[in-house]
Amino acid sequence: MSAIIAPSILSANFGKLYEEIEMINNSEAQWFHVDVMDGVFVPNISFGFPLMKPLKEKATKTLDVHLMIVDPDRYIKTFADAGAHVLTVHYEACTHLHRTLSEIKNQGMKAGVALNPHTPVSLLRDILPLCDLVCLMSVNPGFGGQKFIENTYNKIIELKAIIVEMGLNTLIEIDGGVALNNAQLLVEAGADVLVAGNTVFGSENPTKTIAELVEITK
Ligand code: DX5
Ligand code: ZN
Secondary structure (H helix, E strand, O other): OOOEEEEEHHHOOHHHHHHHHHHHHOOOOOEEEEEEEEOOOOOOEOOOHHHHHHHHHHOOOEEEEEEEOOOHHHHHHHHHHOOOOEEEEEHHHOOOHHHHHHHHHHOOOEEEEEEOOOOOHHHHOOOHHHOOEEEEEOOOOOOOOOOOOOOHHHHHHHHHHHHHHOOOOOEEEEEOOOOOOOHHHHHHHOOOEEEEOHHHHOOOOHHHHHHHHHHHOO
16 A cells, blocks of 8 residues: 655645646545645744635545644634545644544544654654544645655654554654655655655656655555
8 A cells, every 4th residue: 555645735836726736636646735824833824714715626635734823723613614624733732632633523524733843752642542643744844845854754663653552543644855765765664644745746747746656655
């Protein structure tokens, strides 16, 4: 089984958004990764609900929404109504993470937790049974096209061991700097989902690049 490839719409050309959505629909990617940034939790503002609308209407694959916002509890229901299938919040942005993840599930979505590069995976032990997905940030969140942080491999291996030890099915997602030259190593370390922004949308032939990512992670 290959990794789930999740092209990050943040790197798409919004001037031809419908074409970009169609390209992913017709590709071997299984998910759309949707990066929502508020300019407070991260030093950048991306997009919000106006972009969820065309995605909900046109995308035929899982909408994997990554919230890089403070106090995400305010918007859980709105993202459920907007079509999110997986909703990921940041560990560093939630005071009552148990409550937040429970509410995401109550709203019928899969619940994800993202960790910044400096946050240890061991902090997740008590909350892991509620996590359908853990997103390990392999760059400091806020921008596409950044350099991959090598310590991520150690975090994947450590997290995978905890997931296995606890008998869980939690998916490990890697977000930031995923490329053709590290995808295989990431999967060998234990990654299940690879987000790819610049690697896909910055390539000559995004459809082919997605197929290559699928092929090398088999
Ligand atoms: C970074 C975002 C990522 C980003 C990845 O804050 O969470 O999803 O779009 O982009 P690349 O693959 O270009 O590093
Ligand atoms: Zn992301």
